[in-house]
Amino acid sequence: MKRFARLFNELDQTTKTSRKTAALASYFREADDPDKLWTIALLSGRRPKRTVTANRLAEWGANLAGLPMWLFQESYDKVGDLAETIHLVLPDPTRASDRPLSGWIDEIRALSDVEDDAKRTAILEAWDRLGGVERFIYNKLITGGFRVGVSQKLMTRALAQATDIPETELAHRLMGNWAPGTTTFAGLVTHPDPEADLSRPYPFCLAHGIDNAPGYDPQEGPAILGDPSDWLAEWKWDGIRGQLILRDGKHYLWSRGEELMTDRFPEFARCIDFLPPGTVLDGEILAWDAEAGQPMRFAALQRRIGRKTVPKSLLKDAPAVLFAYDLLEDGGEDIRERPLRERRSRLEALLRNLPAAAPIRTSPMIPFAGWDELAEARRESRDRQAEGIMLKRLSSPFHVGRKRGDWWKWKLDPLSLDAVMVYAQAGHGRRANLYTDFTFAVWKGNELVPFTKAYSGLTDAEFRKITAWVRKNTLARFGPVRQVTPEQVFEIGFEGIQASPRHKSGVALRFPRMLRWRHDKTVQDADSHATLMRMLETYG
Amino acid sequence: MVLEFRDEGIFCPAGDFYIDPWRPVPRALITHGHADHSYPGHGRYLATQAALPVMRHRLGDIRAEDITYGEVRRIGDVDVTFFPAGHVPGSAQIRVEHRGEVWVVSGDYKTGPDALSEPWEPVACHAFVTECTFGLPIFKWLPEAELSRQLNAWWSVNAADGRFSVIGAYALGKAQRIMSMVDPGIGPILTHGAVENTNAVLREQGVILPDTVRVTKDIDLKAHAGGLVIAPPSALAGGWIRKFGPCSTGIASGWMTMRGVRRRRAADRGFVISDHADWAGLNHAVRETGASRIFVTHGYTTVFERWLRDQGFDAHTVSTEYQGEALDADADADVADAA
Numbered sequence: 060m061k062r063f064a065r066l067f068n069e070l071d072q073t074t075k076t077s078r079k080t081a082a083l084a085s086y087f088r089e090a091d092d093p094d095k096l097w098t099i100a101l102l103s104g105r106r107p108k109r110t111v112t113a114n115r116l117a118e119w120g121a122n123l124a125g126l127p128m129w130l131f132q133e134s135y136d137k138v139g140d141l142a143e144t145i146h147l148v149l150p151d152p153t154r155a156s157d158r159p160l161s162g163w164i165d166e167i168r169a170l171s172d173v174e175d176d177a178k179r180t181a182i183l184e185a186w187d188r189l190g191g192v193e194r195f196i197y198n199k200l201i202t203g204g205f206r207v208g209v210s211q212k213l214m215t216r217a218l219a220q221a222t223d224i225p226e227t228e229l230a231h232r233l234m235g236n237w238a239p240g241t242t243t244f245a246g247l248v249t250h251p252d253p254e255a256d257l258s259r260p261y262p263f264c265l266a267h268g269i270d271n272a273p274g275y276d277p278q279e280g281p282a283i284l285g286d287p288s289d290w291l292a293e294w295k296w297d298g299i300r301g302q303l304i305l306r307d308g309k310h311y312l313w314s315r316g317e318e319l320m321t322d323r324f325p326e327f328a329r330c331i332d333f334l335p336p337g338t339v340l341d342g343e344i345l346a347w348d349a350e351a352g353q354p355m356r357f358a359a360l361q362r363r364i365g366r367k368t369v370p371k372s373l374l375k376d377a378p379a380v381l382f383a384y385d386l387l388e389d390g391g392e393d394i395r396e397r398p399l400r401e402r403r404s405r406l407e408a409l410l411r412n413l414p415a416a417a418p419i420r421t422s423p424m425i426p427f428a429g430w431d432e433l434a435e436a437r438r439e440s441r442d443r444q445a446e447g448i449m450l451k452r453l454s455s456p457f458h459v460g461r462k463r464g465d466w467w468k469w470k471l472d473p474l475s476l477d478a479v480m481v482y483a484q485a486g487h488g489r490r491a492n493l494y495t496d497f498t499f500a501v502w503k504g505n506e507l508v509p510f511t512k513a514y515s516g517l518t519d520a521e522f523r524k525i526t527a528w529v530r531k532n533t534l535a536r537f538g539p540v541r542q543v544t545p546e547q548v549f550e551i552g553f554e555g556i557q558a559s560p561r562h563k564s565g566v567a568l569r570f571p572r573m574l575r576w577r578h579d580k581t582v583q584d585a586d587s588h589a590t591l592m593r594m595l596e597t598y599g
Numbered sequence: 600m601v602l603e604f605r606d607e608g609i610f611c612p613a614g615d616f617y618i619d620p621w622r623p624v625p626r627a628l629i630t631h632g633h634a635d636h637s638y639p640g641h642g643r644y645l646a647t648q649a650a651l652p653v654m655r656h657r658l659g660d661i662r663a664e665d666i667t668y669g670e671v672r673r674i675g676d677v678d679v680t681f682f683p684a685g686h687v688p689g690s691a692q693i694r695v696e697h698r699g700e701v702w703v704v705s706g707d708y709k710t711g712p713d714a715l716s717e718p719w720e721p722v723a724c725h726a727f728v729t730e731c732t733f734g735l736p737i738f739k740w741l742p743e744a745e746l747s748r749q750l751n752a753w754w755s756v757n758a759a760d761g762r763f764s765v766i767g768a769y770a771l772g773k774a775q776r777i778m779s780m781v782d783p784g785i786g787p788i789l790t791h792g793a794v795e796n797t798n799a800v801l802r803e804q805g806v807i808l809p810d811t812v813r814v815t816k817d818i819d820l821k822a823h824a825g826g827l828v829i830a831p832p833s834a835l836a837g838g839w840i841r842k843f844g845p846c847s848t849g850i851a852s853g854w855m856t857m858r859g860v861r862r863r864r865a866a867d868r869g870f871v872i873s874d875h876a877d878w879a880g881l882n883h884a885v886r887e888t889g890a891s892r893i894f895v896t897h898g899y900t901t902v903f904e905r906w907l908r909d910q911g912f913d914a915h916t917v918s919t920e921y922q923g924e925a926l927d928a929d930a931d932a933d934v935a936d937a938a
Contacts, residue, residue, distance in 0.1 A: 072867055072868050073847070073867050074865055074866075074867055075845075075867075124736065126736055127909065129905070130735075130736060130902065130905075130906060131736075133735065133899075133902045134735050134736055134737045137735060137737070137857070137899075138737060138857055138859070139857075139859055140858070140859070143857075143858060144737060147736075147737035147738075147739070147856065148736045148737055208862075487859075490859065490863075492857070492859060492860060493863070519863060
């Protein structure tokens with residue numbers, strides 16, 4: 060594990076992307092194939108599963124360190140990470156090991172099938188053989204939580220430098236259903252068999268928010284994009300981004316997070332009857348309201364997401380359709396480099412004569428002559444169950460990943476209200492020791508009623524400031540949660556609101572976050588529960 | 600009680616003085632010159648010879664007497680003696696004896712030796728008033744030689760690339776300790792004004808430090824390329840650091856034990872270097888005093904108190920305004936609050 064530990068340190072000890080890339084590239088030039096394969100797997104989120112429970116691991120760690128459980132628990136609370144806590148409290152190892160990364164992972168994976176006693180023996184042995192950061196990495200692997208501050212994109216770039224294979228080609232090769240246990244470095248990276256994985260998706264093309272565009276002015280809207288006739292506009296649907304693959308008589312449905320969702324959406328099985336093999340569509344999966352002739356709210360689709368198998372009643376209540384907006388493969392040919400204008404017309408031709416029962420529709424374009432007209436249309440977004448508008452340059456290829464310039468999202472402003480912070484809890488990992496998880500309340504008469512939690516939206520400096528404040532203004536403690544003086548007002552933004560019997564306040568918010576710390580407002584200025592109820596009526 | 604814990608600070612009724620008070624009092628005995636132990640506004644001060652110059656530098660024209668380590672001084676009805684605390688140059692534990700009963704106030708202390716401070720020594724007592732900034736078993740310091748090796752390795756690599764190494768460390772104590780740990784043969788050592796001012800005071804009183812170059816507005820940085828820059832941690836966050844171009848940054852603090860804290864600082868390197876005792880050091884110190892009553896003043900007080908009680912000590916937490924090892928002015932400063 061020594062070479063991998065060196066890489067981990069090099070990545071961990073710099074915040075500069077160029078240095079991280081260089082460290083990874085030299086690792087990919089030097090390491091053995093099985094280790095390289097596992098490194099790619101780890102850095103693309105294909106971690107080995109947790110093979111021992113957190114409780115057991117904590118118990119064995121505390122025991123070996125000679126600590127009572129309460130003291131171990133206190134330490135864990137402060138560190139915010141189990142693997143790191145154990146690493147810190149254990150005595151130094153007495154032996155060493157030359158076993159490579161892949162060897163340790165093989166052993167960890169084999170532990171899933173053995174009794175606790177055997178697990179314990181193997182883990183104590185490992186703890187006594189691994190020094191310094193190696194032991195930390197081992198603990199992260201065994202708890203299923205290994206992460207390092209490197210994106211898949213950066214890893215792909217480094218691999219491209221080390222192998223001289225183009226980055227976009229590598230990005231494609233690393234997509235899909237492969238697992239390090241069933242392939243090799245050569246089979247995955249250097250000499251892949253294109254027929255080996257028919258389910259393999261293309262890398263998704265992702266958009267930036269237009270408010271991040273250089274020179275963006277909220278008054279002017281997308282005018283900075285130039286001539287409107289160079290652009291295609293469509294609704295930004297509030298569903299699940301999906302890639303539908305039809306190849307060799309089979310179909311596969313992938314999420315943007317590279318999760319295979321085929322079994323969760325059985326309605327797409329019929330597509331092989333309507334569409335030719337060698338077709339890959341990019342689009343949005345939505346729950347479809349046939350009566351209203353428009354998508355249902357995201358809440359309807361949400362009921363489908365968590366399920367591996369779908370009961371018939373749910374298939375009927377929330378039938379899924381794919382709103383296709385791009386064609387990536389046509390007649391078995393990869394057409395991602397063709398301009399969007401051409402891909403779009405081929406898409407329309409392909410879908411033109413589908414029967415009404417087919418669960419696929421072409422996502423409509425929004426006709427517009429000028430940016431003002433488009434701004435007008437954008438106001439209808441919520442009524443159409445859309446989150447705003449997507450803008451795509453008609454001459455653009457289907458890029459790999461989030462490339463600036465050709466795809467922009469122009470979202471609606473979030474719904475928002477002013478609320479009072481009432482509880483605070485410390486975060487984990489990078490946010491350990493900082494209060495970052497807050498509960499917010501609105502007024503109901505003279506009472507503050509909690510209605511949502513929010514974790515994001517503040518800068519690190521603001522989190523530090525609020526943390527210092529929380530420490531000085533704690534009224535009561537409930538385990539890790541602190542009740543604080545109701546004094547701080549925040550503007551809470553959210554994308555949607557729905558009734559929820561599971562929440563005391565009666566509502567659940569979609570993607571709530573802190574938009575602003577309202578230093579200018581007093582507690583009395585916060586919004587009321589009645590306002591929240593009106594929002595539920597209007598948007599719920 | 601030989602000592603009482605009052606709103607103003609730790610009070611000795613039989614001697615009519617306070618130790619490290621945080622509100623103005625007529626007579627203050629000071630363990631060391633850090634701001635949370637040595638406040639302005641007291642009528643009279645007593646501190647070690649080595650601690651006083653920095654206190655005068657910080658507090659201006661104070662009415663102060665000095666004392667040497669081990670010297671017994673009668674104050675009122677008690678005997679007072681200062682012993683080295685190993686925290687910063689001149690830092691002391693204060694022993695107070697009244698009619699055969701001995702109490703010791705630790706101030707801040709570090710049990711392991713370094714090249715700069717007078718080494719800590721255990722002082723036998725009945726009651727021990729101790730800090731516990733790093734009173735959790737996750738905190739374990741490496742030997743000084745290993746820390747030197749880490750610092751020098753980091754600096755050498757950067758120096759070979761022609762990059763500056765900028766390290767954040769307390770202006771009093773930590774900064775000079777780092778100077779004493781690194782190999783000046785690697786390159787020039789540059790200092791932020793706050794650090795250099797403290798250097799001047801310490802050099803004046805005879806502390807040997809390597810040569811340093813003060814970073815001024817019109818300094819020729821090209822002539823010092825690859826140098827080690829020592830600055831207070833707050834300077835790393837501001838615009839000051841930009842003048843060094845694409846440098847490598849490090850922070851030296853016991854808090855760097857925790858990955859989360861280091862990553863939040865966005866420094867390239869975190870060196871686990873502290874002027875306080877680690878978990879083993881605290882336990883060692885408590886046992887070595889032979890005291891049965893322990894008062895914990897600041898740090899992970901709740902945890903350390905419970906741990907000591909489990910070990911059979913009569914342990915209590917007392918409320919003070921000491922801060923231990925701060926990283927900067929806001930939240931990280933009190934990551935160790937009594938949670």
